[in-house]
Amino acid sequence: MEISSHDNLVNIDGNIKSISDFQNIKNTMDSIAAKHKKLVVNINDSISITSSVIGYFNKLILKDNIDLELNVASKQLIELFDDLSLTAAFKVRSI
Amino acid sequence: MQQTKLGINKKLKKYQDKEEYNSYQEELGFAKELNILRNDFYYKMIEKDSSWLVDFLYRPLDIMSGDAYTAREIDEHRTFYLVIDGMGKGLSASLTAMLMSAFINHLIDKMKTHDSFDLNILIRESLEYIQPILLEEEALAIDYILINNYFLSMEYAKFSMPAMLLQSNNNDIIRIKSNNPPMNKYKKEYVTSTYNVSNISKFLFYSDGLVENETCINERLYGDFIQEDFANSFTKEDLREKIFEKIKAQEDDLTLIFINKLPSFDNKAHKKEFSSSLEAVEDASEWYEKKFENLSQNSEARTQANLVFTELFMNAYEHGNLGIDSSSKNLLIQDDKYIDKLIELSLNCNKKIFVQLNIIEYANNNYMVTKISDEGEGFDTQILSTIFRNGQTFNGRGVFVSRKNSLGIYYNSKGNSVLYIHKI
Secondary structure: OEEEEEOOEEEEEOOOOOHHHHHHHHHHHHHHHOOOOEEEEEEOOOOOOOHHHHHHHHHHHHOOOOEEEEEEOOHHHHHHHHHOOOOOOOOEEEO | OHHHHHHHHHHHHHHHHHHHHHHHHHHHHHHHHHHHOOEOOOOEEEEOOOEEEEEEEEEOOOOOOOEEEEEEEOOOOEEEEEEEEEOOOOHHHHHHHHHHHHHHHHHHHHHHHOOOOOHHHHHHHHHHHHOOOOOOOOOEEEEEEEEEOOOOEEEEEEEOOOOEEEEEOOOOEEEEOOOEOOEOOOOOOOOOEEEEOOOEEEEEEEOHHHHOOEEOOOOOEHHHOHHHHHHOOOOHHHHHHHHHHHEOOOOOOEEEEEEEEEOOOOOOOEEEEEEOOHHHHHHHHHHHHHHHHHHOOOHHHHHHHHHHHHHHHHHHHHHHHOOOOHHHHHHHHHOOOHHHHHHHHHHOOOOEEEEEEEEEEEOOEEEEEEEEEEOOOOOOOOHHHHHHHOOOOOOOHHHHHHHHOOOOEEEOOOOOEEEEEEEO
16 A cells, blocks of 8 residues: 655555554544645545544544545445445545 | 573473463453353244244454354344444454443343343443443444344344345345444444345344455455355355355454244155154164165265264254253263163153254255254253363264254254254
8 A cells, every 4th residue: 555645635545454554544644634624535446444444534533523535446445435334424435 | 501401491481381371361361252242042043933043153363353243032022133343453352342242241131131122222321331442543343233023124223334135035135234334432323224124034244354355266355255155055154165265364353143044844844753762763863864865965965964863863862852961971871871771761751753854945056954853851052152162071072063064053942953954
């Protein structure tokens, strides 16, 4: 997995599957969330997401009051968010 | 040199002791885990208007599992199922899953005592319990499912668990998605939903470790195959075989609950009754072997089925109708008086043993369903959980062997009738 960012936009390429992926996402997004109240995350390839990342996104939204949007390329991942009742909570959109 | 050698030996002993200690602690930890998971349907069928086979797969990746499940009989009409998947892996996930499971089961016990089970209260109280314990970024995936066999309805609250699968009587597969995001420290609101299950003959509830595991088929995830495998599986063992044919290596805790309605036995069932005697045990084995030979050319299935029949028929005879318990049996064997005792008790026993064979066709396969019923007092199948945890015990080896050599064994609620299945 590779992660890059510019202002409040985060790009994630590759599959999100390991603890270190979660740590990279958290480190990147924590520093952006300190400066921006709205974050947009482009998940460009990943067909999966770990529960740690789900938990982290939940915390950003519910505790830190961050306006989070996810733009997701993979149909499989979009279906997963739908199955887990997260589409509305994470403002998931298809790209 | 001598001192160095002594020093090394001392260190080695210290490591050995530590390893033994750790191993012992892991054993205790796992035993505690199994105590926390409550299962009222351990090797039991649910028998209402139809017979339902309820089966479980629980395979933690490590000793301390981040998954937990529960299956409870609330009353004669309602059964409750719970599947929990703690976030991440390791001790934190396991603690959450186990704490939540223990609390929910405690609540259910209290509600049952006062005949006051209420799904909403259960969810609300358990959410209130776990929220202070959850870490800031922790998410808890959990299924609460209540099936009412009288009103033929399923009430559920799914918190970011994978879609449950239902199969209708027309063989359509229905996916029921989560109706809540994961439990977390912050949100108190949730919804429950209801689904009419009058036309449903099969259910599958499972944690995401199953569908997110990589397979050996072009590295695809098992989620790509689960619907088809579920549709083509008659029992949990059927499904388990299909899963482990495809999965390369287990990557997470695996938990599933598989519930299947048994088709009613038709008039073509082969039936016979036997008396309670040693001669009858021999006659029954011969009869069964001949019947099986006529019905199936599958020699492996025949060998396994004969083995299972011998074990379970013998159980029906000695433990069921003659009423010999396991400790008495052990003593009699030690004193070399066992056979004499069997003969003595048989002389005064008029109880019968009933055997029924049926062939069921399912998803282009044929299955032999054998049922052995005695007229004894039955037993509590919960004791089997102790036996199966420790394959070294003398008692219950027959049931242990039967489980290994069939696609599943299932007792009625009284424990005096057992059904087992083979693919032929």
